[in-house]
Amino acid sequence: MSSTNGYAALEAGKALEPFRFERRAIGPNDVHITISHCGICHSDIHQARDEWGGSIFPMVPGHEIVGTVLAIGTDVKSFHPGETVGVGCLVDSCQTCHSCQRGLEQYCQDGLVFTYNSRDKAGEPTYGGYSTHIVVDQRFVFHIPTSLTAAGAAPLLCAGITTYSPLKHWNVGHGHKLGVLGLGGLGHMAVQLGNALGAEVTVLSRSSSKQPDAARLGAKDFALVNGQASNASLAGRFDFIIDTVSAPHDYTSCLEMLKTDGTLILVGAPEQPTPLGAFPLVMRRRRMVGSLIGGIPETQEMLDFCAENRIESEVEIIPIQGVNEAYERIMRGDVRFRFVIDMSSLGRE
Secondary structure (H helix, E strand, C coil): CEEEEEEEECCCCCCCEEEEEEECCCCCCEEEEEEEEEECCHHHHHHHCCCCCCCCCCECCCCCEEEEEEEECCCCCCCCCCCEEEECCEEECCCCCHHHHCCCHHHCCCCCEECCCCECCCCCECCCCCECEEEEEHHHCEECCCCCCHHHHHHHHCHHHHHHHHHHHCCCCCCCEEEEECCCHHHHHHHHHHHHCCCEEEEEECCHHHHHHHHHHCCCEEEECCCHHHHHCCCCCEEEEEECCCCCCCHHHHHCCEEEEEEEEECCCCCCCCCCCCHHHHCCCCEEEECCCCCHHHHHHHHHHHHHCCCCCCEEEEEHHHHHHHHHHHHCCCCCCEEEEEHHHHHHC
């Protein structure tokens, strides 16, 4: 066991505060990582506030983790001390079900363990990356390419793979018109990745202030979607729309922007159900699909793709002491585009 400093929500909706806990002893297949940076995902806020239900407290959030290998177990061959590595949303799965056998561990049917707010196979709660150290099975650790910065790479482990996976699965690329709804942590990754895959990207936003950033990130076009008239002008334009918005909004208007056989991809997760009529689907044979992060092989593929195409998350680095203010700023949309915690700040407590 090793004593670890972190920040935790002790109860739903309470401010995060310093929290000391024990990490498990390193086993033969484990990698012990000193965390240097951890991104803040909107899902951290949802879960720390128990907005999705079922949260486990005390909770140490964080699943966009980059750090340095401190030690390795006796059976670890792929990692070495001193290497920069990452940990994403998963730290274990059954490894035997149909999904795991296909490298789709995120859809594991019998043993999925999330990096935090989950329970490991011994029934103990998992604690995430708002902490100084973490011990993870080598199968769920990623090599971070040397051309990526630690802070810029951290959000790739959730925001990056969450958008990369569906774009690859539905073969979005050359000849496709892709709409990206929302230009936040997920959206700004979808723009860069969609552009690198060859799609013609349009950012769909309620705020005209996002237009310069959209163009700089690689979008060919920008459209306001803050009223019926503006939405009507986009009718039937897109082959795909990737919807990154995590607040309740109108799916019907999104579907009506799609061509016949177009696909609306949901990666945002509003806490409330959203009504949906049948006609926007049936009248143009449109599809509405969802996607959850990516499996282990695909996440490493995404990291390598980002390195090759010089793609990182655009981040604002903060000390851990500013995490509660960062949560409030995220809720106001006041971040461009992802907060990343410099975990060395825990040593200054």
